[in-house]
Amino acid sequence: MVRKNSEYLDNLIDFVQSNFEDVCVTLRDESIKRAVLNLECRYGTYRIAIREIITSTSRVYSYYVLSEAEVIYGFDNAADVTALRLKYTDNARYHQGELTPHCHTEGKRTLLLTEEYTCQKFFEWIRVNVSK
Known part of the structure; x- marks a missing residue:
């Protein structure tokens, strides 16, 4: 599992x-039981915050588009x-x-149900919906 998670990250x-x-990786931590990745980057004037936590049974994610400290769009599965x-x-x-x-x-202030997202799907969504 460690090799698979490491390769995924x-x-x-x-x-x-x-x-x-x-792109700045702020946390990368891997063990036998789980892998965690936090990173930040920019898309035009927006700050992007990405987090993935992978265990043997689940993948928890959050992908956020931020303007300064305000959430413009945030996809997660919490x-x-x-x-x-x-x-x-x-x-x-x-x-x-x-x-x-x-x-x-x-x-x-608003929350909508979505389908499961991946980082790649999030990026495609940004390209269509967020102006640089």
Whole structure:
């Protein structure tokens, strides 16, 4: 698993370096049980924050487009209470802790359910939806 995760993170870093500017890996930590990668980069005037946590059973991610400290768009799959309520309505309490893909907009005032994202899919979304 360590080699597979290491290779995945290497490929992710290579992808980001070839598509974004000023790439800085702020954390890369790998063990037998999990791998973590945090990095920041730029896309035009926007700061991009990327985080991936990989375990043997899941991949937790967050991909954020920031203007200074404000979230313009943020895609993640955290077990967000609001996302769980949107997805399961009255049954949300039975799904606490479940990873739920969603997008934050308007400084995190709006939340929309999404499909699962990858860094590559996030970049394609940015190219279509965010002006440099």
